[in-house]
Amino acid sequence: MNLIELNNITFRYNNDETPVLEDFSMSVVRGSCVIVEGDNGSGKTTLFRILTGLSFPEKGSYIFDGAEITKNYLKDNEMSKLFHKKIGFLFQSPDVMLFNPRVYDEIAFGPRQMGLSDQEVEARVEDCLEIFGLRELTDKAPYHLSGGQKKKVALASVMSLNPDVLILDEPYAGLDKKTQNWLTQFLKELKAAGKTLLIATHSSEGLIGTADEMIEIE
């Protein structure tokens, strides 16, 4: 069953003559891994903005988990929160995701929002610190970290919400080879655990065996 369906969507910015996406369709099966490729400015980020409910197409429809995602749908506070709980989005720049005073608080932000008990929050944060190798940075301010560390903290803060779908915009950008290999392994484990992954990347070599589909945007 398709978890995500985009049907003939067209999107343009501020009445631009040329649409960024025109009559674009795609579908994503639950638990699959889809890689989105394309040159700079081809519309990958725009596609992800639509998938995360930040932008809305002027034509066509976006169906997520059986519900059509529209402006009105996301106006409902409860629906909006449920939608964002299911979809985790890693921004291209981790700088725009880090606003807490400590790495620990950054990762704990989501679980605290969910109303989990202190023990559950701590367990999730500890697990994330362990998986992402951030234990030594627990009390550091996120904005003082290196680019790669920031990216790890940003991803950890998304993963602590345990989303069903993970949308990653250029997750390998700014990472060294070792961290890239670690990320590839982590994404493979997530896929094996049944998570749905959508990844925009220029370096998909490592994921070729894992990806179920590759979409090229022109």
Add this chain to the structure above:
Amino acid sequence: MLPEWMKQTDNYVPPKDGGTFAIKTIKTIGNIMSRLKVQAGHEKKRHIPALVKLIGLFVMIVIASACQNRIVILGIAAVILAYLCTWPAKDLWGVLKPPLAASTLAFVLFVPAMIMNPAGIPNNLIVVAKVFLCVTMVTLFNHTTQWNHVTLALRRIHVPGIFVFTLDITLKYIVLLGNLIQDLLTSMQFRAVGKHDKKYSSIGGVMGVTFIRGTEMNEQMYEAMRCRGFTDDYKGL
């Protein structure tokens, strides 16, 4: 090795209540940013040099403020209204909102004086009209002139370079930092999937990060300018 909770799907139901402050703040900042970004729409049609407009604005404000003759004030109002008639209807509200707000405020401030001295009402209304005209002229100037043209005009009339430089960079950074705040709030909104009890703490975090990022960007830009031969003598952009 993934922990067990990450392998399972959460059975999560968001609370019914809960603030939408992040969304509201994003929208507000977005509106302000779009106003700052899109401000050259009418400049393309009638290209009057910014220097001429700046001097003209200054002269007109002085005349409108100092003039006691009602005919002259009505004449200025007629010219402005005739000019506004050439504008597309969709842009008019954006131009008229600030002067209407300013003149309403002026009127409210004059109400006690009007009650206590009814004979002075005509003069009070003239002041209100002057406020309306001056703010309208400034708003029109703002809507028809790009900021970098304004700062260039200031440089041409020998306003000190450091003042123009600071103004130019501040205006550019308002947009950049506004975008940063919007992105930070959007990412917060994505993770704020429940009841947000510590909204002020989070907003404080966003402001703190913006301040730090602003300082970093400022230093980086200054260093990049020095590398390209900038010697503190600013010519304008």
